[in-house]
Amino acid sequence: MKVLILGIDGYIGFPLALRLLDRGYEVAGADNFYTRNRVRKVGSKSAIKINSFSTRNKKLNNAIQFYRGDVSNSKFVYDIIRDSKPDAIVHLAEQRSAPYSMISLKTAIETLDKNIESTMNIIYAVKDLNKDIHIVKLGSMGEYGTPNIDIPEGFLNVSYNGRSDNLPFPRMGQSWYHLSKIFDTYSLMLAERIWNMNVSDVMQGVVYGTRTPEISKYKLFTRFDIDQVYGTVLNRFISQAVIGYPLTVYGKGNQKRAFLSLEDSVECLNLIIDHPPEREYRVYNQFDEYYPLNYLAETVKNQYKSLYNRDIGIDHVQNPRVEMEDHYYNPVNENLRKIGYKRQRSLDDEVPVMIRDVRRNMNTVYSLKNVIKPATNWR
Numbered sequence: 507m508k509v510l511i512l513g514i515d516g517y518i519g520f521p522l523a524l525r526l527l528d529r530g531y532e533v534a535g536a537d538n539f540y541t542r543n544r545v546r547k548v549g550s551k552s553a554i555k556i557n558s559f560s561t562r563n564k565k566l567n568n569a570i571q572f573y574r575g576d577v578s579n580s581k582f583v584y585d586i587i588r589d590s591k592p593d594a595i596v597h598l599a600e601q602r603s604a605p606y607s608m609i610s611l612k613t614a615i616e617t618l619d620k621n622i623e624s625t626m627n628i629i630y631a632v633k634d635l636n637k638d639i640h641i642v643k644l645g646s647m648g649e650y651g652t653p654n655i656d657i658p659e660g661f662l663n664v665s666y667n668g669r670s671d672n673l674p675f676p677r678m679g680q681s682w683y684h685l686s687k688i689f690d691t692y693s694l695m696l697a698e699r700i701w702n703m704n705v706s707d708v709m710q711g712v713v714y715g716t717r718t719p720e721i722s723k724y725k726l727f728t729r730f731d732i733d734q735v736y737g738t739v740l741n742r743f744i745s746q747a748v749i750g751y752p753l754t755v756y757g758k759g760n761q762k763r764a765f766l767s768l769e770d771s772v773e774c775l776n777l778i779i780d781h782p783p784e785r786e787y788r789v790y791n792q793f794d795e796y797y798p799l800n801y802l803a804e805t806v807k808n809q810y811k812s813l814y815n816r817d818i819g820i821d822h823v824q825n826p827r828v829e830m831e832d833h834y835y836n837p838v839n840e841n842l843r844k845i846g847y848k849r850q851r852s853l854d855d856e857v858p859v860m861i862r863d864v865r866r867n868m869n870t871v872y873s874l875k876n877v878i879k880p881a882t883n884w885r
């Protein structure tokens with residue numbers, strides 16, 4: 507099977523490429539190094555040293571058929587699909603930071619334009635060139651927000667005034683980034699309805715981790731962002747612990763979010779690639795567990811203490827985001843279990859590995875200490 511990974515230079519895209527190559531898939535990929543550039547623009551860089559894409563590919567004997575270009579450019583998307591002839595396309599190539607989308611009108615529009623255009627280009631190119639191609643699109647659990655009821659997978663049975671229907675679950679994204687993902691979701695739903703396409707829409711939780719077995723095998727690390735714009739919460743806590751700074755929990759820290767390890771993210775995507783829907787729009791809630799931010803902070807603190815016998819503080823700082831801090835949260839993830847998903851790596855397995863990897867890059871982390879603190883304010 508041949509898989510085209512859009513966003514192949516990214517945190518998830520590159521380990522996914524390694525996994526698929528290792529398992530004998532043909533892999534093509536595209537990237538315009540947007541994340542490398544934007545992370546530089548906010549004064550940061552990957553805290554774990556990474557190679558350029560051409561060095562990565564050279565170390566893999568140029569096994570990846572690589573196209574450099576922007577997937578928000580329709581001609582580029584049509585050209586690479588025509589040329590690479592994939593069976594599946596995994597679309598990861600979007601502006602993926604909620605805080606970045608909240609910096610200004612310019613970054614909000616950039617996020618909406620880039621993300622919505624890239625998904626539309628893929629939909630139209632697949633419709634026009636080969637409707638058998640399976641589109642695997644990365645959305646976010648954040649599309650649902652934090653409703654006061656259980657979160658099903660994409661759809662909800664609703665009864666109202668004596669009639670009932672299975673309707674899209676209401677989306678309540680809390681940033682322009684999440685709204686771009688919601689628009690993608692509705693575009694994909696519509697495309698399948700009118701053109702009978704094969705779509706897997708993946709509502710992914712927050713991914714954490716520095717390794718997969720292939721990263722260790724090929725000694726090719728993936729990016730690891732720790733700044734307040736591009737770094738996700740566990741990455742930032744671990745970096746703060748490593749340089750002896752208190753962990754900065756936003757607000758009360760009772761906000762619950764869904765999480766999964768990098769290893770599980772890559773494994774789930776591989777399972778989804780192997781189970782294409784037949785002319786169907788299918789939603790996967792892709793996460794392993796959910797917990798409050800305080801639990802993450804306590805886990806990092808306790809693991810650090812048991813590894814290095816050092817006490818790490820926890821500070822509750824003013825929440826830069828506008829979000830509920832005490833709320834109900836209960837999403838389900840049945841669809842992945844139905845196709846064989848079993849957890850590979852838990853939070854407790856992964857945190858010590860991450861701590862050790864980040865400690866090896868302590869000087870870089872120290873040099874980035876000022877960009878970890880929250881500065882982008884939703885208000």
Ligand SMILES: NC(=O)c1ccc[n+]([C@@H]2O[C@H](COP(=O)([O-])OP(=O)(O)OC[C@H]3O[C@@H](n4cnc5c(N)ncnc54)[C@H](O)[C@@H]3O)[C@@H](O)[C@H]2O)c1
Nearest residue numbers: 513515516517518538539540541576577599600602644713
């Ligand atoms: N990492 C997470 O915790 C997480 C959680 C939920 C959803 N997601 C989604 O998963 C996807 C991948 O996330 P990631 O963490 O690997 O992000 P990433 O930023 O590390 O990877 C995205 C890759 O796509 C490339 N890219 C972006 N826009 C592009 C464009 N217009 N043309 C070509 N290349 C482009 C970037 O350069 C980067 O290499 C994103 O869509 C993100 O929104 C990630």
